[in-house]
Amino acid sequence: MTQAEQERRFLDKIDREIKIEPNDWMPDEYRQTLIRQISQHAHSEIVGMLPEGNWITRAPNLRRKAVLLAKVQDEAGHGLYLYSATETLGADREQLMDDMHSGKAKYSSIFNYPALTWADIGTIGWLVDGAAIMNQVALCRTSYGPYARAMVKICKEESFHQRQGYESLMKLCNGTPQQKAMAQDAMNRFWWPALMMFGPSDAESTHSDQSIKWKIKRFTNDELRQSFVDATVSQAEILGLTIPDPNLKWNEERGHYDFSEINWEEFWQVVKGNGPCNKERIAARLKAKQEGLWVREAANAFAKKRAMKKSA
Amino acid sequence: MSTTQWPLWEVFIRSKQGLNHKHVGSLRAPDATLALENARDVYTRRSEGISIWVVESANIHATDIDDADSFFEPSDTKIYRHPTFYEVPDGVKHM
Numbered sequence A: 001m002t003q004a005e006q007e008r009r010f011l012d013k014i015d016r017e018i019k020i021e022p023n024d025w026m027p028d029e030y031r032q033t034l035i036r037q038i039s040q041h042a043h044s045e046i047v048g049m050l051p052e053g054n055w056i057t058r059a060p061n062l063r064r065k066a067v068l069l070a071k072v073q074d075e076a077g078h079g080l081y082l083y084s085a086t087e088t089l090g091a092d093r094e095q096l097m098d099d100m101h102s103g104k105a106k107y108s109s110i111f112n113y114p115a116l117t118w119a120d121i122g123t124i125g126w127l128v129d130g131a132a133i134m135n136q137v138a139l140c141r142t143s144y145g146p147y148a149r150a151m152v153k154i155c156k157e158e159s160f161h162q163r164q165g166y167e168s169l170m171k172l173c174n175g176t177p178q179q180k181a182m183a184q185d186a187m188n189r190f191w192w193p194a195l196m197m198f199g200p201s202d203a204e205s206t207h208s209d210q211s212i213k214w215k216i217k218r219f220t221n222d223e224l225r226q227s228f229v230d231a232t233v234s235q236a237e238i239l240g241l242t243i244p245d246p247n248l249k250w251n252e253e254r255g256h257y258d259f260s261e262i263n264w265e266e267f268w269q270v271v272k273g274n275g276p277c278n279k280e281r282i283a284a285r286l287k288a289k290q291e292g293l294w295v296r297e298a299a300n301a302f303a304k305k306r307a308m309k310k311s312a
Numbered sequence B: 001m002s003t004t005q006w007p008l009w010e011v012f013i014r015s016k017q018g019l020n021h022k023h024v025g026s027l028r029a030p031d032a033t034l035a036l037e038n039a040r041d042v043y044t045r046r047s048e049g050i051s052i053w054v055v056e057s058a059n060i061h062a063t064d065i066d067d068a069d070s071f072f073e074p075s076d077t078k079i080y081r082h083p084t085f086y087e088v089p090d091g092v093k094h095m
């Protein structure tokens, strides 16, 4: 089959909503785009464990501690499903991680903000996992089979992440004035970074067009961001929290909420590595890799020894 | 700072008695024992399974995607293998 025929077949499958599977022919750029997007997603799951992991030992009670532990463990699983999906495309998992450590590959910039108080943990579950879910639900219909299947599994697990965060904030908002103030402070700090999670505006987004054509992405960054704002406003009202945006108001004509322009200067600064925690996060990942190295080597040695005993 | 990787394993899970094991994904592990334990932690955190198989990915043999059309052609052309191929008068019951 000629290259042109293969390309026509590929586009025909995309048109007819037939999933692309690992051994199918695909344009090299499709493969590279997927590896970049899925690995960035995987890195986000893994780095996302750091701000929350910090709070496991400081959770206010045993119930919250067990819940946070289960959530963080889920995120590790999500990272793994996604790294597995990149491997079906021929990517080398170790290389991908090294690319994150060197700064060549990115992860979601939201995790470069610190989790300063216990209210931040509830807010992360509600807003950060909430924004991630908005994105991930759309990706369940992505054109690459292994990525879509990973997303379905991840979405099933994510819904508890958002609900536990919301529940925890509900407790604080119905608590003492200080607890309520702590929740509002967390909201003030996380609202804009959460909106930034959807990436640059459509006008600025470099990869968007082709990704939409190939059905890797099913909605644009701005569409998803708008859906998130629309879904979140009433949730904030029920908590009694104020969204820190004086221009937020319902637009009858559009059938959506209007909101202020995002501070893109801040967004690009954090993406470029100058956020509050970029260096700390990468240092923590490197430390984990280096200090865990002997465990991986020991497991290899043990497996070899056991195999020898079996064959003896 | 790459290191030698553990081999890749494919994971199959029987979700309940009476159903086949079904492929759910893959993972890396140094040996079968740890592959099974990792598979439990990664793929069955919410009671998704009662039995797990792991197979080293290198041991899986697959049909060639490029030959799929000719490989599966013999079955596509034998429509008389399906009950709908046969005409039976309207009044015939239990068939």
Ligand SMILES: [Fe+2]
Pocket: A045, A074, A075, A078, A154, A158
């Ligand atoms: Fe996740």
Ligand SMILES: [Fe+2]
Pocket: A075, A129, A158, A161
């Ligand atoms: Fe999550």
